[in-house]
Amino acid sequence: MRRAFQLPIRFNLVIATGALALGVFVSLVFEGRCDALSLAVVWILTWQIYTLDRVIKQPEDKLTQRRSVEELVFMQKRAKLFKALLVASMIAELVLFAFRPFATIGVVLGIGGGLMYSLKIPLIGVRVKxxxxxxxxxxxxxxxxxxxxxxxxxxxxxxxxxxxxxLLVAFGINVSLFDLRDAGRDKSAGIITVANFLGEKGLLIGLWPLSLVAAGVPLIWWRTPEMIAASAGVLAVALSSLRLWKPAPSWWYTIFIDGTMIVPALVYLAIRRAF
Structure with a gap:
């Protein structure tokens, strides 16, 4: 049972599904429809980006902390498997491109942005991180x-x-909270994140004014299902921080912080169904 619980985390399935939910939400809100094939590309692309980030060995990987080491070690020990899966996923993308050529723009942004995050940018010589x-x-x-x-x-x-x-605010808080897990490793590697700049208490206290203002102010003008759902997404990720006042296991970050990415779509669909 424990292994079955860990597999979706170790194989980056949770974050990929969260991004898929965001894709569904913006598709419904902006266009009132969902396109299954292009959203399949969103899922595959997210999996690729996060898998590449773990498979590509980086200097700070040698400084892993106990709470963050599990997925990283799991994937790097099975690098051949994940490289084969990456090739298979790229083939699947190419097939989907034949039906949805416009999806290539999103893939270029995602893969290009992901590689600049993990690898040194040519001519500049630093990684985005x-x-x-x-x-x-x-x-x-x-x-x-x-x-x-x-x-x-x-x-x-x-x-x-x-x-x-x-959505940007919600995911920005998500990323900052997730960095608490790796704050020690990042600091040792000379990487300054919001988490190790503000410190654990500073981040956990400071996110609340931002979250409450971001979630509440727009509702003064728009009390639509779409806006309520987006505000719920911000509050959900803020609420997930409450567990972090004490050391949390690695799986908590993935399931209950990354997992909040599905909240806007779920709330929006629930409201539309109810009314």
Missing amino acids: QIPMIKSVYVPAILVGYCFLTPWVFPSTAEHWVILAL
């Missing part, structure tokens, strides 16, 4: 960006843009 505190902005921008570029759905009203901003 080495730029102080950029991760909490960069990663959400890449992920949320390809979640609407891949299915080719775009915000067209002021409300849509605010919803998009809320």
